[in-house]
Amino acid sequence: MDSHPEAPLEQPPPPEAPREPILTLPPALTAYILLLAVIHLRVLLPPEMENWTIDVFGFIPKRYDSTLLDITFPGGAGAKVWTFVTYSLLHANLTHIGFNVLWLLPFGSALARRFGALRFFVFMAVTAAAGALAHLLTHEHAIAPMIGASASVSGTMAAAIRFAFVKGSFLSFSRGDAEAAAKVPALSLSRALRDGRVLGFLAVWFGVNIVFGVGSIAVGGDDVSVAWQAHIGGFLAGLVLFALFDPVPRAEGDAADASSVDQSGRV
Numbered sequence: 683m684d685s686h687p688e689a690p691l692e693q694p695p696p697p698e699a700p701r702e703p704i705l706t707l708p709p710a711l712t713a714y715i716l717l718l719a720v721i722h723l724r725v726l727l728p729p730e731m732e733n734w735t736i737d738v739f740g741f742i743p744k745r746y747d748s749t750l751l752d753i754t755f756p757g758g759a760g761a762k763v764w765t766f767v768t769y770s771l772l773h774a775n776l777t778h779i780g781f782n783v784l785w786l787l788p789f790g791s792a793l794a795r796r797f798g799a800l801r802f803f804v805f806m807a808v809t810a811a812a813g814a815l816a817h818l819l820t821h822e823h824a825i826a827p828m829i830g831a832s833a834s835v836s837g838t839m840a841a842a843i844r845f846a847f848v849k850g851s852f853l854s855f856s857r858g859d860a861e862a863a864a865k866v867p868a869l870s871l872s873r874a875l876r877d878g879r880v881l882g883f884l885a886v887w888f889g890v891n892i893v894f895g896v897g898s899i900a901v902g903g904d905d906v907s908v909a910w911q912a913h914i915g916g917f918l919a920g921l922v923l924f925a926l927f928d929p930v931p932r933a934e935g936d937a938a939d940a941s942s943v944d945q946s947g948r949v
């Protein structure tokens with residue numbers, strides 16, 4: 683009798699790893715948003731205490747005016763240091779904080795995944811300080827406190843566009859899951875500034891900020907103007923300093939150069 687070997691049983695394909703949605707918040711960003719929300723509870727304080735909090739932790743350019751002889755600000759010499767960062771944790775109203783959080787959802791999520799918690803928090807502080815410095819240079823005698831995370835938010839947007847349009851990232855046509863989208867090789871700064879989509883983003887972003895600044899548009903209907911110079915300071919810091927924080931190695935030959943066209947051939 684002839685014997686015929688049994689046909690091997692087909693092995694079932696390995697199950698696909700579950701994909702994490704793009705807008706699932708990483709722990710670092712969740713912690714940052716919760717911190718902003720908890721600090722905003724200061725609005726429940728009596729008016730005198732709330733004003734004191736803004737004076738001590740808000741950024742007041744007049745605090746650094748060496749010509750002052752008879753004006754003292756709460757917080758003393760220490761406030762000249764910590765307010766470069768602490769102002770970014772205070773917000774004028776719910777609209778103000780909500781607008782910043784809205785922009786943090788896509789850009790901050792990608793950056794927090796890419797950098798990790800420590801780098802992300804340091805990056806937010808550095809871009810906040812850059813925004814405060816830009817505000818100080820353009821409002822050296824201003825006595826009104828500046829508050830809000832907009833400079834840091836602008837920094838995350840600038841940093842994220844260094845990799846956002848690369849194939850597989852979160853603004854590309856063939857993006858992967860959230861973790862993969864955040865870890866693609868980034869464009870070099872020179873390459874980013876030659877990319878049409880990055881330049882388009884820059885044009886729209888700067889245009890909107892100039893319109894807000896020149897038009898003195900208020901935030902949330904209150905008498906709170908937009909500190910657009912601080913936005914630009916944070917944005918430029920995020921764009922230029924991104925490489926100092928980025929832990930993802932760049933591929934050979936700046937492979938991101940070739941990744942601006944995705945698998946479908948669309949640019």
